[in-house]
Amino acid sequence: MRLRAVFELADPWALLLLPLPLVIVRLIKPRPVFERGFPVPDRIGGMLLAASPQVNAVNRRLADRLTLWTIWALIVFALSGPRELQPISALKVSGRDLAIVLDLSGSMVRDDFHLDGRKITRLKAVTSVGSEFARRRAGDRVALIVFGSEAYFATPFTFDTEAVARRIEEATIGISGRATNISDGLGLALKRLSDSQAASRVVILLSDGVNNAGATNPRGVAELAAEMGVRVHTIALGPKDLQSAEVGERGVVDAATLRAIAEVSGGEAFRVKTTDDLIDVTQALDRLEATDSSGLTAEIHKSYWIWPAAVAATLALIAAWRQAE
Numbered sequence: 001m002r003l004r005a006v007f008e009l010a011d012p013w014a015l016l017l018l019p020l021p022l023v024i025v026r027l028i029k030p031r032p033v034f035e036r037g038f039p040v041p042d043r044i045g046g047m048l049l050a051a052s053p054q055v056n057a058v059n060r061r062l063a064d065r066l067t068l069w070t071i072w073a074l075i076v077f078a079l080s081g082p083r084e085l086q087p088i089s090a091l092k093v094s095g096r097d098l099a100i101v102l103d104l105s106g107s108m109v110r111d112d113f114h115l116d117g118r119k120i121t122r123l124k125a126v127t128s129v130g131s132e133f134a135r136r137r138a139g140d141r142v143a144l145i146v147f148g149s150e151a152y153f154a155t156p157f158t159f160d161t162e163a164v165a166r167r168i169e170e171a172t173i174g175i176s177g178r179a180t181n182i183s184d185g186l187g188l189a190l191k192r193l194s195d196s197q198a199a200s201r202v203v204i205l206l207s208d209g210v211n212n213a214g215a216t217n218p219r220g221v222a223e224l225a226a227e228m229g230v231r232v233h234t235i236a237l238g239p240k241d242l243q244s245a246e247v248g249e250r251g252v253v254d255a256a257t258l259r260a261i262a263e264v265s266g267g268e269a270f271r272v273k274t275t276d277d278l279i280d281v282t283q284a285l286d287r288l289e290a291t292d293s294s295g296l297t298a299e300i301h302k303s304y305w306i307w308p309a310a311v312a313a314t315l316a317l318i319a320a321w322r323q324a325e
Contacts, residue, residue: 010081010301017076021069067319074312078305086300096289097157097198098137099189100164101145102126103207103237104171106178110208112239115275122208122237123173125275130206131165133282140289143192144168147185149177149213157192181213186221186232186261193230201230202289205261208237210254218257222264232265233288234258235281237272 009015108123115125134142142164144154152175154167186205193201203225211218225232236255255271262269268288270281 006085008083008085010083010303012080014076014080017079018073021072064319064322067315071312071315071319074308074315078309078312082304082308084302084304086302095199096140096202097143097193097196097200098140098202098204098289099143099145099157099193100130100134100168101147101151101185101189101203101205102130102154102168102171103148103180103182103185103209104146104173104176105148105180105207105209106173107180107209107238109173110238113275120275123171125278126206126237127169127171129275129278129282131168133285134161134165134168136286137161137164141198143189145185145189146171146176147181147188148174149179149181151181151184151188152176153188153192157196177213179213180207180209180211182207182211182218182257182261183216183221184213186218186225187216190221190225190228190230194228200289201228203230203232203265203267204235204285205232205258206235206237207258208253210252211257219260219264222261225261225265230265231267232261233267233270233285234262235270235272235278237278239273241271 104123108126109121111119111121113120113122113125115128120128134144138161139159140161141157141159142155142161143157144164144167146152146154154171155164158164182205185207186203189203189205193203222232236253236258238253240252241255255269259269261267268284270277270284272278272281
């Protein structure tokens with residue numbers, strides 16, 4: 001439903017000031033002016049009056065009075081606060097805090113993904129798809145945590161999903177070390193979510209490797225998430241996983257551990273081998289953590305007082321210039 005704008009006055013009582021100059025004139029009686037004169041014949045007097053500048057000044061005085069009244073009316077109208085009430089649809093707030101935990105370990109530089117018919121790195125696939133996913137989370141408070149050897153907050157929880165999307169697009173390998181510390185990445189997200197008052201708290205954890213840094217077991221962190229009531233959805237990224245790969249093969253993902261994290265915390269586990277898989281996963285997450293909710297209507301006011309005030313000021317300058325002639 002389209003909301004319609006409404007014109008109104010913020011302070012309509014200010015219009016009661018319109019007759020104020022008349023009241024002042026009535027209350028303050030003009031002082032009598034006594035002028036000396038001498039009698040002249042009517043014919044001569046008529047000729048003198050016709051030649052007098054006072055006759056031509058009558059019309060000017062009437063114009064000046066009209067100008068002054070117009071200026072006063074415009075000032076009063078400006079004081080009344082003319083404005084337009086513009087209802088807008090407020091942001092649909094889901095009541096959800098969602099932390100995106102992104103693996104930026106060294107293995108993300110592998111170019112074993114394809115996009116638009118060309119090979120791209122895992123990082124490029126994640127940043128391209130992940131940024132669009134973040135943009136679709138309007139209504140959620142979203143945070144971005146990146147991890148490698150250590151974990152860092154790239155963006156705090158915010159409704160500005162565009163800012164989160166840009167940080168995902170700017171993600172760079174090496175800023176957090178080249179190892180894979182899943183436990184610290186998930187643990188940092190839980191630490192920030194521990195103070196959250198949101199009705200729903202969710203973590204989306206994406207990794208393409210095996211936990212090989214940190215002293216904490218990822219399954220233990222998942223148990224903590226379950227105790228806190230935080231759902232953890234995991235995405236295992238990479239063509240090969242630890243169970244099916246050859247011994248010592250590099251660039252494989254520990255899909256089993258990520259699946260266990262999701263199961264323990266009540267989330268969903270996803271396996272991604274191609275860019276199309278990654279797109280499907282983000283769409284599935286959109287359905288699992290839907291953002292549709294009833295938003296309130298906000299009201300903003302667009303003020304127009306400046307226009308009558310500007311016209312009044314212009315007329316006042318013109319009147320002052322005429323008086324100075």
